Amino acid sequence: MTDLALDKPVPPNAAGPNRTAPTARRGMVRPSPTALGVGLLLAVAFGLLPLVGSEYLFDAILTPFLALALAGLGLNILTGYAGQVSLGSAAFMAVGAYAAFNLSLRLPELPFVVDILLAGLVAAAVGLVFGLPSLRLRGFYLAVSTLAAQFFVQWVFNKVGWFSNNSPSGIVTVPPLSVAGLALDGSVGRYLFGLSVVSVVTLVVWRLVDSPTGRALAALRDHETAARVIGLPVLRLKLLAFAVSSFIIGVAGVLWAFAYLRTVEPAGFNLDRSFQILFIVIIGGLASLRGAFLGAALIVVFPLALARLGETLLGGLFDSGVLEMSQRIVLGLLIIAFLIAEPAGLSALLDRLWHRIAGRLTALCSRLCPRSGSNRSV
Amino acid sequence: MDWSFFTEVLVGGLLSGVMYSLVAIGFVLIYKTSGVLNFAQGALLLFAALTFVSLTERGLPFWAGIALTLAAMTAIGALIERTVLRPLVNQPPITLFMATLGVSYVIEGAAQLLWGTQVHGLDLGIDDLPLEIGGVLISTFDLFAAAVAGAMVAGLTLFFRYTRIGLGFRAVADDPLAALAVGLSLDRIWTAVWTASGVVALVAGLLWGARLGVQFSLSLVVLKALPVLVLGGFDSIAGAIVGGLIVGAVEKLAEVYAGPLVGGGIEGWIAYVAALGFLLIRPAGLFGAKPVERV
Amino acid sequence: MTATPSEAPHLQPSATQPQAAPSALAVDGLSLSFGGVTALNGVSFTVAVGEIRAVIGPNGAGKSSLLNAVSGLYRPDSGRVWLGGHSFAAVPTDRLAALGVSRTFQNLALFKGLSVLDNVAAGLTHRLRAGVLAQVIGLPTARRERADAYDRAEALLAFLHLEDARDRPVGTLPYGVQKRVELARALVARPRLLLLDEPMAGMTLTEKQELTGCIRVARDDLGATIVLIEHDIGVVMGLSDRIAVLDYGRLIGDGTPEAIRNNQAVIDAYLGVAHDLEAGEGI
Known part of the structure; x- marks a missing residue:
């Protein structure tokens, strides 16, 4: 093996979307499921929600x-x-x-x-x-x-x-x-x-x-x-x-x-805020762009949800003090649970869920129409 | 310059530094055996003080309160060790650190949910009267706290030097795998270490609680201990003591002499800046050895 | 071999070469100790351009310390290192790549979260000239040099039969494959000097044979001078042009495989610890 062709440019092969960066590397942009998803999300966020x-x-x-x-x-x-x-x-x-x-x-x-x-x-x-x-x-x-x-x-x-x-x-x-x-x-x-x-x-x-x-x-x-x-x-x-x-x-x-x-x-802008931002990153998923959004969504929504839940279950007993303390406890438990069970955060959790759904869908699809379903890329 | 005033400030700073060392020692115990920077140490301290105060307020005698609180602290330590740290074994240290951050949230929330959020006074029966020694006014309470801290350090030293469990602790700190290989029971040692750090949390909690009142902000003394650890190294009890003294002295001197120039309130960050400046000169702290990177 | 412009500096003759014959690497009286434990004790030897040079010795003989000193990770107490015509008391690690030196590590030193391709391409990142902004905006120059780097990385994946693992995060791959990824990363910049710290540890016989071939090709066709720490004495004897033997931080033998085989000092050192030869260092 003498001709290694190390200096010859390799023909741009049909590079599958990179796992960490879902983009065609050589400028040839093909609409990927991710791009479609982001587009849809933006359309809803900019177009629908304000209405x-x-x-x-x-x-x-x-x-x-x-x-x-x-x-x-x-x-x-x-x-x-x-x-x-x-x-x-x-x-x-x-x-x-x-x-x-x-x-x-x-x-x-x-x-x-x-x-x-x-x-x-x-x-x-x-x-x-x-x-x-x-x-x-x-x-x-x-x-x-x-x-x-x-x-x-x-x-x-x-x-x-x-x-x-x-x-x-x-x-x-x-x-x-x-x-x-x-x-x-x-x-x-x-x-x-x-x-x-x-x-x-x-x-x-x-x-x-x-x-x-x-x-x-x-x-x-x-x-x-x-x-x-x-x-x-x-x-x-x-x-x-x-x-x-x-x-x-x-x-x-x-x-x-x-x-x-x-x-x-x-x-x-106190220390609690700094920790909150750190928690967003941990819960959402380190080194994941989606993670920051998922984590922030959880951090913003869960106190509101907890307040509702507490009110329904405990009524008057669930005052603001109790709420604050239970928020602390739940937040702490969430951090621990994610670090132990899913260190890659909500982002990875969602990935796995999506894979499972997509797997089911392709299985279903290939049963219905045997020719398609082979070109799945996530 | 008024030297007797300077001495007074310095001594006051050193004595309050002892209080910082007290908190820092709790960190060092855990760090040495399990490599975890246990951020929950502050929350544990709060929990210990709050539990003790609440028990005695309900009519329990002093020593019964101490015993019950200690039992609770040991149980919590074991619980943290089993449910949080063990599943995370072999994870990077920073992950463990963040887990203890979560633990501190849980304990802080639970402590106040359990015992309420109001401020409790804590009277240890020590009057805080100024005492004149060699022309320098010194707080009796500070002296008492320093004596307790000294006794505790001496006790810990004896424990680790002369008991079987203590020797085991040092073996584990040195090399956990080797310790395991020669048949030391990590379970028992870790239990012992968490108990020891529970004792430290209780003592520190009582002293700090008597000083500041037992309330939520007590768990923030952890923030006072961190620069101490950075200065003294995370794994050295001697470092925690010396670091505490330095931080205490720097803080008081800076507050008295530099504070008025910039509007005061600098004790919140001066220790960090001092520790940082020191670290830039000596990245491994006062006592830490320069690690050799094995590649 | 046609070299692209970015490789031109490689071909320029070095400025000043003190030795009579040009050498790719020379260490001169290198000593190094850690808190009283001597790792290297006055070690001197040279590596000629185009040579495959093995460094062997029992456990703790100082072999890895030697490579670490040469790559600037350890700072020697005394002695000098000559690299490509420059003399250093302490080699600046940041300049290694620019000096045309690359290395692998005894324990894998890969970027676990990145894909195989990204790991290998990272070996070329120091050559990229486009700034962050140009990369983010996607200026043509930035895109071109990046595409070029990835093409080279892909070629190297093909060379080391790593195409199948191309997009896998490197942390998920078996040990032997990771070893090859590390070699690919070291080779992708076409180093003039390649330092290999136990590249074959933990490999099967077939894998070793394959890798031996790769190392030869790296020398013969890619023009790399190779310094190799290896425990498998069979591989060392078959592959290397000259062998340096270390024991307790001292150089106790230096010569062709034939000469080393008959060197009494080497035999003495090894007979006592013969079992270590196959056992590997395991540290």
């Missing part, structure tokens, strides 16, 4: 869901893809929110879209600074050091009145949302704005994790030494992960403040 949804659905469920999903997406880049655990996500949300507030307050001539981008960049810059320890620290040491970001940033926003325009209570109301002269301050408007931002960012993230750089991040996560030996710029990749992740979490903070709460206060 039929209630104010409660947007204000209490969908808008916070979008903001948290985005934060989960950002943390997933750092933790899921690059393998660096952070316990300080809420700090970067706060940076994004306060940056956007101050930009819209102090530079009102800037369009809000620019505010968002700049707020993201500010969060990215702060993320870079707090990402510096990752160049020397790993594992627990790094996780603990990200707590420094959490406490320091919260303290700064508490102490320095300038950030909250010297508001005596520390709570500031953000200006109503409007993009290009279009007022978006209603429930539906704020939801649609959040949805647009999340869609765009998700598209970019998907491109990123599917790129050689995204693969390099995963390589770094799986084996740092090997990554170094094959010449990956490990330090640069780590900082990139921190910057991109913080950017996205910062934008999520903007959504949280401007689209969901319409106020900003430091207490809203």
Whole structure:
């Protein structure tokens, strides 16, 4: 075996959709089931929901869901893809929110879209600074050091009145949302704005994790030494992960403040929020784009469901204190259960379910019409 | 500079540092034997203090309360070990850490569901009167806490040095597989370790509870222990003590001398920043050995 | 062999080569110890360009430490490493790939969450010139160089009979297959120097024979100089041009397989621990 043809280009074979990245690699895009699913989802989210949804659905469920999903997406880049655990996500949300507030307050001539981008960049810059320890620290040491970001940033926003325009209570109301002269301050408007931002960012993230750089991040996560030996710029990749992740979490903070709460206060970005975002990523599935959305959906919906359930079962006994405590317990149990039973999260759970359904369907299909059903790809 | 004032602040800081060490030691015990950074240590501390207070408030005598609480702590430890940590054996340490984060949520919720959310006062019968020693005012309570902590560390040291189970513990910490191979019962050792960390949680919970009142925020003292661990290394009891002293002193000195310049309230993060700065110089902490990577 | 422009630096002559004959690798008086335990003790030897050079020795002789020092994972206490005409007191690991050095590890060091193809293609990532933004936007240059890298990776999968595993996450594959994936990742960048740390550990006889062939081809057709740690003495004798023997961190023999076979010091060292030869290191 002498002719290895290592230098001859291999003819682009009919590459099946890659498991981790369902896309045809060489630009030949064939509508895959995933693409169809995403298209359908977007059509419903943009087209149908605004027509039929209630104010409660947007204000209490969908808008916070979008903001948290985005934060989960950002943390997933750092933790899921690059393998660096952070316990300080809420700090970067706060940076994004306060940056956007101050930009819209102090530079009102800037369009809000620019505010968002700049707020993201500010969060990215702060993320870079707090990402510096990752160049020397790993594992627990790094996780603990990200707590420094959490406490320091919260303290700064508490102490320095300038950030909250010297508001005596520390709570500031953000200006109503409007993009290009279009007022978006209603429930539906704020939801649609959040949805647009999340869609765009998700598209970019998907491109990123599917790129050689995204693969390099995963390589770094799986084996740092090997990554170094094959010449990956490990330090640069780590900082990139921190910057991109913080950017996205910062934008999520903007959504949280401007689209969901319409106020900003430091207490809203406390350690519990950071844990919440971490839980979203764990429950949803590490290193999975879908995971952030699934996890956020669960985190937003389950307290509401639990409240309903408690009221029906226990009636008056189920007061807000009991509710809060049972939420804590259930959330903790969920985390433990997922880590033990399904470490790859809801995303993998859904995958398996889908495989089973698809398997049943193809079996059924091949029984009905023997020729089709062989071309199944998931 | 007023040196006697400085000394007073320093001593006060060192003594409150002992309280941090107390919490950190609970972490170290678990970390050494099972490689888990047990975030639930704070929740356990809360649970212990809350259980004890609630029992004595219901008329149980002091020692009966202590005994019952200890039994409960051992049971909880065993439960965590069996139901959470064992199924996750061989998982990456960070996964175990996140699992204990979940555990802490469960325990915090359960403790308050069980005993209520109101703040309980806890009187250990120690007056917090300032005591003058060599011209420096020192809190009696701090001294008492330091003495208790010292006694506990001495007790643990004796236990691990001279009892069979203690020796087993050290063997497991050194090399779990080898310990298993020579016939040590991991079950018994782990039970012992969780009991020991339960004792530490109870002692720390009582002291902290007497200081702050027994309430939810008690579980947040875990956040005070983390920089201590980072400084002293996750696996060194000596490190936990020295780290605690350093963190206590730095915190108090910074609060008194630097705090006014930046508006105060810096004790929430100064320990983290100090620990971080230190880590950047010595990534393995004060006592940790530089790990040799085997590839 | 036609080389693409990106490979051109490989063919350039090295700047300064102190030795008389050009060598791909030279270590000079390398010493290394861990907390009082000596792993390497003044080891010196050279590897000629185009050579297959085996390093053998009993357990704990310092073989892996040697490779780790050469690839910069360990910092030697003293001595120097010459790589491609440059001399290092401590080899900068980040520059290994650029220096044309790649390696495999004694215990697998793969990217478990990535597919086989992605693992192999990662071996070429350091050559990519497009920035993150260009990759995300999908500029033509970024797409082209990526497609090129994946084509090379696919060719290597074919060479090592890994096509069937192409899209499988590497963590789910059997040990022997993972070993081959690691070799593919090391070979895909067409290294000038390839360091193999027990590539055949845990393989069946057939697999070993196949891999022996692959290593020969890597040298003969891909032009790689090869340094190989291996316990199977039969493989070593048949495959290598020269053998270095380590014992307790010292070089106790250096020469052709024939010379090593008759070297009294080597025989003495090995007779005492002969059972280790087949047992493997297992650490």
